[in-house]
Amino acid sequence: MMLNTIFERRSVRKYLEKPVEDDKLHTLLRAAMYAPSAHDRRPWHFVVVRDRAVIEQFMQVHPYSKMLAQAPVLIVVCGDTSREAAPGYYLEDCGAATQNMLLAACELGLGACWLGITPVRERMEPVKQLLGLPEHIEPFCGVAVGYPDEARQVPERFEESRVHQNRW
Ligand SMILES: Cc1cc2nc3c(=O)[nH]c(=O)nc-3n(C[C@H](O)[C@H](O)[C@H](O)COP(=O)(O)O)c2cc1C
Numbered sequence: 001m002m003l004n005t006i007f008e009r010r011s012v013r014k015y016l017e018k019p020v021e022d023d024k025l026h027t028l029l030r031a032a033m034y035a036p037s038a039h040d041r042r043p044w045h046f047v048v049v050r051d052r053a054v055i056e057q058f059m060q061v062h063p064y065s066k067m068l069a070q071a072p073v074l075i076v077v078c079g080d081t082s083r084e085a086a087p088g089y090y091l092e093d094c095g096a097a098t099q100n101m102l103l104a105a106c107e108l109g110l111g112a113c114w115l116g117i118t119p120v121r122e123r124m125e126p127v128k129q130l131l132g133l134p135e136h137i138e139p140f141c142g143v144a145v146g147y148p149d150e151a152r153q154v155p156e157r158f159e160e161s162r163v164h165q166n167r168w
Pocket of ligand 1: 009010011012013064065113114115116117
């Protein structure tokens, strides 16, 4: 089951006009919080945005987020620099949490798309302002969530040439 989800997950950028149930959102957030993190610091926060005005402002500062016009929910994954194990570790921790969320979405029949924020300063600063994040909280990425209105093919991605035995 889990392997199918890994192999079948794709970024979904078209959504049905159908709200996402609270219990499913809760499962996504719970899945995110089960991700591994350095020293188990779990240096993450999640801003769940359903307010259309806020989503529209996010679209104005993020150039590759057009799909949010249809998505009922935007989750902004944030890193807490006061909790991370060492400077910069929150990036990996939040990446693991985000991937858990994308896989959980796929498993629940939802569609999701990762919207990169870090390390692009021109996105980080305005998103921080928009969401009123405290100084020690950095916006890591956005995740658009909704019910999929597209079915995307899953290409073979395994490349033998990327695998090195014992040394390069
Ligand atoms: C760090 C990161 C940033 C991304 N940013 C965006 C983005 O801003 N907008 C977007 O539409 N997709 C974004 N994506 C999704 C990628 O385009 C997508 O994962 C990639 O094309 C592979 O397709 P798949 O997710 O369907 O397997 C991002 C993915 C990652 C990991």
